[in-house]
Amino acid sequence: MSDMTANNPPLNTDATQTTSSSLTKKFYNAAWRWHFYAGLFVVPFMLVLAVTGLIMVYFNSIETRFGEKIYVTPQSVMTAPTTQLETVKQAFPDAVIGQYMPAPAEDRTSLFTIKLDGVNTIVSVDPYTAEIVGTVEKDTTWFYFASDIHGSLLIGDLGDRLIEIAAGLTLILIVTGLYLWWPRNGKGLSQVLVPKLSMKGRNFLKELHVSIGFYISIILFFFLISGLSWAGIWGGTYVQPWSSFPAEKWDNVPLSDETHGVMNDGAVKEVPWGLELTKLPLSGSDVGKIGVPEGYAINLNSMVVLARAIGFDQQFRINLPTSPSGVYTISADSQDGDTVTPTGDQTVHIDQYTGKILGEVGFEDYSLMAKSMAVGIALHQGDMGWWNTILNALFCLAVIFLCVSGILMWWLRRPKGAGRLVAPPAPADMPLWKGAVFIMLLLSLAFPLVGITLLTVMALDLLVLSRIPFMKKAFQ
Template identity: 55%
Template sequence: MALSQTAGMDSRPAAPNLSQKFYFAAWRWHFYAGLYVIPFLIMLALTGLGMMYISVFDGRDGEYVAVPVGETVQPIELQTQAAVDAIPGATLIEWIGPKADDRAAVVRVAVEGGNRMVAVDPYTTEVVESWDRRAGWYDFLSDIHGTLLIGDTGDRLIEIAAGLAIVLVLTGLYLWWPRGDWTSAFVPRLAAKGRALWKSLHAVIGVYISLILVVFLVSGLSWAGIWGERFVQAWSTFPAQKWDAVPLSDNTHAGHMNHGAMKDVPWALEQTPMPESGSDAGITGLPEGTVATADSIYALGRALGYQGRFRIVFPRDDAGVFTLNQDSMSNDSACPTCDRTVHVDQFTGKILADVQFSDYSLAGKSMAVGIAFHEGDMGLWNIVLNTVFCLSVIFVCVSGVVMWLKRRPTRAGRLAAPPVPQDLPFWKGAVLIGLFASLAFPLVGLTLLAVLALDVLILSNLPRLKRVVS
């Protein structure tokens, strides 16, 4: 009798050790974060791919509108006047140079209710076409990508998903971390079958895209309503005192130069006040006695070294300035380190500010490169890499769902989440991770508190409901 009891005791599965308990805890975090994040990551990958390829083949501001190459380029004054005359009640805002000799110039004008873009043949000043700035497929996908078409609510939901996705990456890397066989950690086990094959592909592809995913999440969060516009606002402010006694406006670069939801200003300058015209400040720009016009400002841009496509933003009032701008965020070039913004006094022609990539803070430089990389603006290699990355993100999301369905018992009537460890190993470390996520991403912190309150106040008192989500 004693022998049989001993044998029965020896046949029981060994109690999980501390490492196994921690693994199950991380797996549980990974599972629940994935439930929320997966639909958003798939949406972001699909809309991001669509936006990138629309930008590549059709452009964002009419940069691919074709025109016959003529003999003489007409003055910019005539090009912009033709655009203004073509749109009743229009006010001139911006001239955008052609990307090539056989492309149209594009003029942005303000009309009641928004902006219109007007493509003008630079050789004949004939208006080729015009369209509402916010009416294209790119903008439609951008609205889904940023707000789910439901405004601030969608923005907040996506921001929560992006923050939780970083938690997903951290827990995923822990679950992937090799425990003996390093080969299988980097090479998928294609000979495996069923759930084991899906798990291997999920883990290996996931680790290869993890660093890029974090770059995409952080650069994408720069557009988010809480983290981007408020939490990191100080990072997107160029120190205006560098402009040496130049009078400053109450208007910021973002307010003056952006149009619609698109960001057309280098991230490092968004919250910096615009300089004002009407003083003796600045350094020599236009030759003495030269009147500041669209054409003289264009000539100044070429003299300063602007190559290819760049923009001229016009003064809105007597305090406004001419602005020469070229940056990769606006699809002007494939070189984020070549960004340059120059402000010119409309009365004196003096240069009030000349901001280049080298002037940005470390955060500004990181975001300038990160956003250009995020949008696929840095050339063919960037487009190919982003395509492979987005498809990989979709696969990792789908494979995660497939693994869950294969593990979930038939007719379980519940989520079949990973089991709860018998205790919480390293619970202090978990608290620190949660605290870090809460401080870095405020909406993630509020979400974690909401989930905790739901568990303590509702699920604990409703056993059947608790079973469904367990």
Template identity: 55%
Template sequence: MSVISDVSIPPARTAAVSRRFYITAWRWHFYAGLYVAPFMLMLAVTGLIMLWTATISGRDGEKIYSVAPQASLAPVSAQAEAAFGEVAGQIVQYIAPRTAEQASLFRVNQGDASYMVAVDPYTAKALGHWDRRNGLYDLADSIHGTLLIGDVGDRLIEIAAGFGIVLVITGLYLWWPRDNSGFSSVLVPQLSAKGRQLWKSLHLSIGFYVSLILVVFLLSGLTWAGVWGEKFTQAWSTFPAEKWDNVPLSDLTHASLNYNGVKEVPWALEQTQMPASGSQAGISGTPEGQPVTLDAIITLARALGFDQRFQLGFPASETGVWSISRDTMSNDSANPLHDRIVHIDQYTGRILADVGFADYGLAGKAMAAGIAFHEGDMGLWNLVLVTAFCLAIIFLSVSGFVMWFKRRPRGATRLVAPTVSEPGPLWKTGAIVMLGVSLLFPLSGAVLVAVLLLDLLVIRHIAPLKKTLS
């Protein structure tokens, strides 16, 4: 007779192991939150400022002035003359009005200074001017992207975004119903609870509902970051300039069309070389044998299907090109499928390049859609959703602090982090998650390794420091 031994794990031990894994996830969530929460709070607040400033006055200030529609429009060349009369300098950009009640905008450079000039498109009368990229939107955008400290700020935010993924994963693990409780206990906040339990219930429920959107925001934001974005993902997914057959290329890339660090060019094109004027390359554009004037370029733009708001970049040098563009990055359109940029030889008027959404790679298409969603450009529903999302992130950041404060003993001189006291096996799933974050987000991974080494070699050997951080 054979005897089959019972090798199953006793229920008590299984519960202990599960509890250990729960505390481990909570500990990671706690420490990641210490670093990430202040950044999330900053990103949500500045994001709301940009969202509503763009909605009320326009990203470029196009809603500051309103005009009375008339039967006909003045030539854009006459509007440009009015802009030059308002601010003498080099006109480098024209932005067509989105609606019949909005003014035309011209960007005029005076040395290192840059101004926006509003012009009535019907009467060609200048309405006023202001410093470009020097308003509330732009201050919020600079804080949002660099903390006003350049590359250092960009890297700090990138690290926070990478650890934000850890927060989402560990948060969902902590959210999962346990102890025979159903999903309703976490899908619906327990408003009858009191004190810390009420804060915890609201934190769990709201955190669950915004987790997927948060991942989309983190990834779309990370793709603009200096390491993971520009050097890791963008480098291999940019639009290849080689697709423009027999077209001379400039030493400049499309990133040169950005101004003062503000992202305006579609992500998939930033690292792509610009075409150059001065050859017979390209296909038919403006009428042959006629001067390539500003009005001729505008007529061509309309013929190519650029209606309502679009932007026209003027040639910046002897080899520069006219660049007609419409994209969600610049708030021109609410539909990323309509993204398009056309480059025209300044001497021949021939079209050197015509790139649209369909020409982007998979990552470029995802970014075009992701940024439009990220900025709330897809319509009223998107505006409302992003507003609610930012408010939710503010609540999660604040409630995390409140829960810690309520759990912390009065007078405690340490962080009071969750402590894994009972010994047990390695949490393989958790280890794989942390390894995955390290591989996918190298800057966050490098910081994670550095912190682990610091803990192993320094912190655990200095009792007062270990106590303070525990």
């Protein structure tokens, strides 16, 4: 034993602990710096998304999306759907009538969606008298306005790309925020789970910021992924194409070049995510199975009767054919508020000439990703009931608080009169930097816009900001 001790002197534990402490501090500062810079870009976008989200939750759950909820006095007999359709045609002879929704309750109006001079309008019809009792332009409602901002910032594809980058960088905020939150320096888990409300000033804000950020992190991650799945690059290019329902599963029906997505109205997504890129069938062939029995007229009346016969027993809608090769489409889904849960999603296409059913797809036919998105979007929009509405409202308020408190903490930390950002210091000689670059390259493959943005920022930091004196000072 004595020989072994002589040949192997004891380790310098103090030096080891000092090295470990220094490494931990470097990682902490690096995480804080990334958290700070990601927040600079993300905060304005997250504020916009949270505020517009609150507006949409309100009109989606408490009011109505487009102000179309009009009540009527119930009578003994309703007029036929074709009679109501004729009234709308006479009132708007130059309009294209795209959709009909039977009265969802005995004291509610029937709804027609028309396009007149490029403007989408909802026409409310008394189902007992076939009189028009109200109209509203969808594009002018608060819900549509908030939805357009929420999806594209009112600047089209550029806005979509900026939001996609912001959502991806928020994932970085979550990861770095959780690392900063993790208990250290002798603190136990219980000490960081409950904020110390006795703190004052910036420390009080930090306690709330850290605790609220931790508790909503999982929900925020879920909202980001479900939102990114709708974004143009990650969702539209990478995820949605291989997750969509394959129209080839229908029995060799002729397919259009148009997809289900044409039934969406502008900024508002009304077609289930898993069907948006699926091609529509065409009318005019002999294929399909019996839908409308032979001898019956194929019109809006028979479509309503068929819908009831094949299981559409609650709220549903019928898209009318708008071209010689178009089809009748009967649908009900949670994304439109027709069903309480997405498991009740159902879409059926009928040939406008033969009345045969050309294709059917329900929730059980969706891919795993499409099912996940159907549930995710319903939760994202607050469609699953009052508990969902309350949860989403609280979540939006929490996001607003995180954004505002983050700005206030930065402002309170800045020295008076500082003419620079006062960013967290960059650690010198950061170890494992090659691993960080490798992770960012992987991130570029998974989330292209986010990865490219991170690599660009890293290149600017190393090649420009750290080498030009006045830029280096401004971003310190």
